[in-house]
Amino acid sequence: MKAAVVPAFNAPLEIRDVEVPEPAAGQVLVKIEASGLCHTDIHAAHGDWPVKPKMPLIPGHEGVGTVVAVGDGVRTPKVGSRVALPWLGKACGSCRYCIAGRETYCLRPAYMGYTIDGGYAEYALGYASHVVKVPDSVSSFEAAPIACAGVTTYAALKSAAPQPAETVMVVGVGGLGHLGLQYGKVFGCRTIAVDVEDDKLALAQALGADVVVDARGDQQAQVAAAGGADIALITVPSPKVMAAAHAALNPLGRLVLVGLPADNQVTLPVFETVLKGIRVQGSLVGTRNDLADCYALHAAGRTKVIAEPVALEDVNACFDRVLAGKVPARLVFDLN
């Protein structure tokens, strides 16, 4: 099968012909139809983070396709089902976090396209327990970005317990942000979109943002004029951006972090945090329930996916485009 392989940290990816893997007990083999490109894949290929991925690596945690074979003991999903292979490849099911319904914080997880091979290939293995069914009315192309960009922002907002009529500020209107903005609406909130590029600001407007803030100007003044933010969802992994969003929060505001900056340190003011009762909280992707919810919401017409189909052969050029910020919200490898 064709696969895009990272041979070593920081080396360009290679399009290789590798053997189709066989599903072991509990696994399913999925013929990939669409596979989203997440910035995390680039960090993985570069070995940017404290915990390193397997190497060589087939990246990808937004793979969607059809089950073509199942391993021993697998009763569901059946061959022919269409499923997503998200970041959380597998959770143990028996640590206190899994038992408590917080499987993304599992003590013994497998991560797709990181600790195990992912969806940048014609076929990929997933665990039957953790692949998530895609509704018939949701195309694989649209299902792909929802598998990570969607569920990550959805679960992040959910962790902040948004209440209707609260104001959600989404910083960065890219792959994550354009979906986060729409989830803000799903939670009944008023939304403020923040970006520094004209096309992103236009996209935010088109997606129904109540207020659009051009951060090339005075972000703080614009957000304050809009009544401040109760929740700020940061999809731009920059400590400076996080601190600016912290300053824009109302009392009892929540600053939600999902992205990992190269520079791992964020500096925040204690006085304002205490006096305003502010919360700064990290959130990691979402559970199987969260992803099923995201698909149900999409099937119900409550979200739109903005993405561009690209060829897997162009993976290195695509990485360059993402690094240069020259992409619509998401690039999705078309493997049909």
Add this chain to the structure above:
Amino acid sequence: MKAAVVPAFNAPLEIRDVEVPEPAAGQVLVKIEASGLCHTDIHAAHGDWPVKPKMPLIPGHEGVGTVVAVGDGVRTPKVGSRVALPWLGKACGSCRYCIAGRETYCLRPAYMGYTIDGGYAEYALGYASHVVKVPDSVSSFEAAPIACAGVTTYAALKSAAPQPAETVMVVGVGGLGHLGLQYGKVFGCRTIAVDVEDDKLALAQALGADVVVDARGDQQAQVAAAGGADIALITVPSPKVMAAAHAALNPLGRLVLVGLPADNQVTLPVFETVLKGIRVQGSLVGTRNDLADCYALHAAGRTKVIAEPVALEDVNACFDRVLAGKVPARLVFDLN
């Protein structure tokens, strides 16, 4: 009446004879019997924080005494009632935070011993709506530290939603910490006490801490050996201490900040915050309900107050002792 007055920022306090104030409509005049010394009073006298107190100032937000006169329209408390005059002198009752039951984040608050005169005096004015009744079985001497050190740590823990059998780590076993430790037990939690002084560690042991960690040694190793912390309550306003506690947190851990460092900046790692789903949250004192709860818990024998009675005339020496760390958990001015 006798009062300790801060004449100007950084000047020594003066014991002055000032006129007994008269209660305006909605106010009560309280004959103070005991008045705790909180580190905040020293910050107020020094003008350490971004928002400055009135000047000259009578400090004190742990005053407890008996109502001796009431202003127009006051039906309760009655003359003769014993009440506490906590930090939250008054909240507006009509901003969205007050209506939501989060009055400590009121948009138009009055703070005792900060924006209005406080309890370092023989008499003090309070607002009838916001003084809190002290049960008969709780002495004024014990009620004083609970009015701030108690309710602040109680509400801080409550904001972290502790569950029984979770582990609460309390860093700093002083005025706040010695009560926070006991509230950890009240919430059904296992407790780890952290300090750097022998007498504080011995106090923690005596108060029933399950694990006592001497931070002069390897704090992280000791906490890890004890299973890590689910909640860390920081009563030592040091960014370095906050960062060390962050590193000791389990997945889904909560770092709760209540104290305000002179150096206002805390630096925290984003990677661990996101990967572990950690929350960093500020908490400001507590509501009238919280303080009533603290008194009920004390009356029920669930907490002990460790404090030393001192004379108001010795206020400057007392400030010096606090700054030198040469005090038991709390100093309380005896005004009987």
Add this chain to the structure above:
Amino acid sequence: MKAAVVPAFNAPLEIRDVEVPEPAAGQVLVKIEASGLCHTDIHAAHGDWPVKPKMPLIPGHEGVGTVVAVGDGVRTPKVGSRVALPWLGKACGSCRYCIAGRETYCLRPAYMGYTIDGGYAEYALGYASHVVKVPDSVSSFEAAPIACAGVTTYAALKSAAPQPAETVMVVGVGGLGHLGLQYGKVFGCRTIAVDVEDDKLALAQALGADVVVDARGDQQAQVAAAGGADIALITVPSPKVMAAAHAALNPLGRLVLVGLPADNQVTLPVFETVLKGIRVQGSLVGTRNDLADCYALHAAGRTKVIAEPVALEDVNACFDRVLAGKVPARLVFDLN
């Protein structure tokens, strides 16, 4: 001024010319422009419930109009402001429920159009602290039903903590139900509307209900076919309807009661309640924050009000129409 007065329990209302009241300290005088008719007003006039209203009584707790005079000490709202006068005329602000942000359960409340005179008149008195500002873009006619029918269903759903992609079943698509259905969407939920009349079912469809169930047929089968309900909001005060909705709940389902049946007793199965972890919960109107949220949501275009303007002189005929079920979602007295 003209007012509709209940002279005695079960007597027809009389249109009388009564004196315009004067605002006491803390009160505002409001020139009523629109005033909704709630079924509760009929119960009040009939003395149906265990706790009886004042008599004679001017009913009405959906009055909306413009402040024309204020009593002593009132700084806000100002003369000229447009406000709603909801069921919760006043809460004490100092009981444990008020302090906790649950003012609708205040121990010493005043209820508009029940314990104090209400909005079936050209002028009404309200308490400055508890009238709620109406945004400019929301007409008084539309603001009226939101003041009770809206906020009651909004707060009821909120008390059940709906999560996006959960299924909310709204039983009864009348004054309350037609708004409850829309709030279900606001919370991101899938909605099932249940009624027994063709025009109500058509209204539900028009308002975007995902599933419409005609309860003249087999309600349980239809709801089961639609996947069951996670939350059932009962706006029809019938014990039989409540029990039928209980049977339609999924595990962890919540049955939310807001209406008061003449027959006060509801009988429910314990086995299913325990085995499925079901909650049956009452909810009483909403707080000032809740109502402000409802107005903000309406101003943002997220709800529509279905109502018919009627003349106050026709109040008795209107009562008859409501009792006969011959009304659109809501009747609103036009007092302009």
Add this chain to the structure above:
Amino acid sequence: MKAAVVPAFNAPLEIRDVEVPEPAAGQVLVKIEASGLCHTDIHAAHGDWPVKPKMPLIPGHEGVGTVVAVGDGVRTPKVGSRVALPWLGKACGSCRYCIAGRETYCLRPAYMGYTIDGGYAEYALGYASHVVKVPDSVSSFEAAPIACAGVTTYAALKSAAPQPAETVMVVGVGGLGHLGLQYGKVFGCRTIAVDVEDDKLALAQALGADVVVDARGDQQAQVAAAGGADIALITVPSPKVMAAAHAALNPLGRLVLVGLPADNQVTLPVFETVLKGIRVQGSLVGTRNDLADCYALHAAGRTKVIAEPVALEDVNACFDRVLAGKVPARLVFDLN
């Protein structure tokens, strides 16, 4: 091996010599040391409930003992570990309730001593994933009642989100109630114990109940005099008792049901439920986390188990004693 077997509904149990079962893949074989007798076992033997158990049946869902063999694929627990075999024999791990951390509401569960054989025997099979480790410092004899009576009342209270200084009323001071009362304290609450027998009331006193109410007298007056209840935990499966407890609730009170009455119907007043914002909620046993918490709390000295060791051969006499109410809090079969 020796086992107590229910041969048919309503027939006396028989002590039989049956073959020791062999653990299949994913299972463990446990040599039972202690096995509690829960009233549910009697209901199972009588076929009292809508859903019937397997027949013939070895009852028992409070079995505790040592793993002596494991099936294929079991890595933990190891042979030699001491574990409990609670009611929730197995949950599927993949339905929305399991994923959400609510495994006791699993759509495809196995129940020990009900749908599969239980702990009234020298050996029993459990699922490796769902047996719960017992700490060394907790004896099997004490661990047995905690496995159901403990965790059921613990999880029931937890589902009501008790806050310190709230009042928990526990109705019935038997197997469940005597532990529920202690968990009330663990949550920081004030406790009211209600019973109708002198020895149970004395036990409640000895266990530290703050108020003891003899329901042979005027229960409502006594509870009202004690300030009412915020949470009522009903361990007596009687609709009349449930209704009496409902009437004793404060605003925002929670009525928690865990037991299943023979007469399945409970009748409750809607008016009070709505006006006071009361919740009536069912709760079914507890999760693996909950049980681990209960054991940790017991190991920490926060609970005491009151129980009497009995011989398995006396099982029919023991059932009679339970039905006659002639037992201390719990009977535990000693199988050592």
